[in-house]
Amino acid sequence: MNVKKLISYLTCEKFEKEVFKSIEERYKCNIIKDAIIINIKENQEIILFNYGVLISWNVEFENIKFFMDFIKNFQVNSFEIPFIEELNYTFESEFKINFDTIYLNDLSSISKIAISQALSQNVKLDQFEKEVQTSIENNSNIPLQLAQTGKIKLTKKEISKKIGELFLVKSKINLHYDLLDTPEFFWEYPEYENQYEKMIKYLDIKSRVEVLNKKVEIIQELLHVLGDEQKHRYSSFLEWIIIILIAFEIVINLKDHFW
Template sequence: MEIKKLISYLTCEKFEKEIFTSIEERYKCTIIKDAIIINLEENEQIILFKYGVFICWNVKFENIKFFMDFIKNYEINSFEIPFVEELNYILESEFKINFDTIYLDDLSSTSKIAISQALAQNVKLDQFEKEVQSSIDDNSNIPLQLAQTGKIKLTKKEISKKIGELFLVKSKINLHYDLLDTPEFFWEYPQYENQYEKMIKYLDIKSRVEVLNKKVEIIQELLHVLGDEQKHRYSSFLEWIIIILIAFEIVISLKEYL
């Protein structure tokens, strides 16, 4: 059997709600739970999820490009560079994964959705990992500054901006964390969950999620450090105001006795 390409794309944070309707008007397709299956030419299918991911099963490059141009109008917070993962697949008598090749014993659309669920989570996790690591790298000098000088060399406004940036990253992970759980799709199609679990294991998603959780904890610690610094500066500011007011009162009192 011919080995075919299986490519995952994450192009944006999520798609507009009406994207399924627009796709139905343009393509021959089927909606199953949270996924829409788009049938292109013979043996070419795209499976799209509303959280910014679509999986191309044996789709020619020109058809992928045309489809990407079409869905661009429905993207929310598009990425300059999409997250892309590429595998191969082939029809075999037993389901297994070896050396980036999936050996499928079932080429039905439902089976493809089951596998696509894991592939979609994989690229979404790529996005989370990159954003969290980038935040940690950008702020790695803060603990170093505290260790070397005992204070953070940032203005009050810069500290507030840092807190906002870190909070946004942490919130995004927490708000979309359910995307990394076992999809509801398998409540209705439990017979395909075994394929999904094998894909999850091969892609090492569970251990990567654990590492991601640890990194989110680091961001939480950075938030605490910055928050404490902000409180300290505010209380120091109040202390100086009190000292100045007391000094002013002493000066006024002395003038009255002179």
């Protein structure tokens, strides 16, 4: 059995629009819907998606490194450490996935793109999961502070920054949530959707998305808590201003009365 490497890379938030044109000028390739399939050498292909993902089909290390260096200038918000997932693939009469090996019954470019759609969603979901989990962990002391002291030990500026950070994470997930839906690619190639669905099931995408939704809800609750605290502090500030003004007016009136 001739087993080959199948590696998914998420290197940045997205690629600039010009990346497809530059790849076309340098490599033999073909653009199909939102993907471009690049022929590196015989039986070595890279499938690139504009949202920062590239899938390496049996590409040698030197060739993938050269390609990644080539597209580096087109990356937007590059990650210091890329998200990487490795699988194997081989050819067999029936399509199936078992023990991190994909058994392909079709080695066509369309079939590879169909499978790559699921693999690209998998690494993009890795990114979302890490960012949401990191955000929750970094702010886990806020509910603890409320439970122990009844208040949040942050300045007004720090609260505003926390609200901004949490909102950025939440809005990023919401804005790019469509990347986790069934791609439009399968409207034109419905005969390959079964392969995609089997990959999605194997990678546990749907249940992971449900967990991600729950974690985004936690971030929303943290936003509510911080927002309420900010409003409370502002209203308390106004109350003290009013108290001081009333006290000042009383002092002035007493002064006028006795003097």
